């Protein structure tokens with residue numbers, strides 16, 4: 001369990017905590033994974049003892065197993081934890097374990113994870129910078145968004161996503177603005193970065209229903225957005241279907257979802273054009289690849305969600321390299337992020353070269369934990385009563 005020492009419970013960013021799993025084998029190999037779930041809850045899911053055959057603990061199901069048999073182990077954990085799991089926190093915790101198993105298998109076989117997930121299907125992946133200014137007035141927010149978008153472009157990014165959240169459940173630090181002000185802020189960024197730069201917008205569940213959303217985003221079609229992310233409450237799939245089909249901007253969603261089964265609902269009932277599995281939360285690389293295959297069958301684009309550290313960046317990159325219809329991966333640039341946890345947890349992480357991420361070459365995920373930083377973030381979590 002890890003915590004950013006300067007965490008702020010009033011902040012909406014989940015990059016302030018982390019659940020990291022490290023799996024060791026009797027032959028001395030290790031694998032690491034992480035998940036975007038409350039680390040205390042995730043840890044309980046992993047360590048709880050089983051009390052009956054359909055309520056087994058995740059750790060006990062893995063002890064003595066062959067760690068190279070990753071996909072079978074996913075299915076074993078899914079079935080053995082079914083009365084407590086199937087969705088939600090148990091699947092998110094399984095995701096951290098599954099990523100660690102993929103890392104371990106890659107190291108054991110001396111191959112980067114993507115080679116074991118189907119091989120090189122794209123020569124490189126374009127990351128997009130996620131920009132979420134940490135301010136408390138809309139004027140400051142708008143200015144910060146403009147400045148960060150310019151900075152992202154100057155850093156070499158070819159794409160950026162604007163977190164435009166002055167209303168709804170993710171309303172940041174008391175921000176407040178009208179839909180017209182949101183439109184104006186997005187237009188200002190588009191003018192600032194020019195037309196040759198890809199822009200996405202994440203409104204983070206801002207609109208209560210499809211009618212409100214359709215009216216609020218009516219003028220956004222002029223901004224040439226690659227997608228609008230999570231415009232409606234997560235469970236309003238009928239609303240998603242309307243917004244996806246009654247206007248022209250592609251709709252994206254999926255960051256909270258666990259398992260391919262929730263994605264099937266989102267794709268087939270919600271009619272979204274872009275699916276956004278989060279590596280840990282969906283259930284790890286195993287389940288992430290299953291979602292990618294289902295999206296491919298439906299001609300949908302995959303753009304993984306990512307709000308954690310270099311571990312998840314690496315996991316998403318391996319999945320993307322093995323997935324021809326993955327257009328971008330999300331990337332929280334260390335240079336434009338407040339969280340020390342995000343910036344310092346791993347010593348080496350995928351680096352952008354000329355605006356793209358090349359295929360990783362090291363075995364497994366190809367990232368190593370910074371042990372000093374790990375100890376510091378664990379200590380910060382231990383201080384919570």
Ligand SMILES: [Mg+2]
Nearest residue numbers: 202204229255
């Ligand atoms: Mg989002």
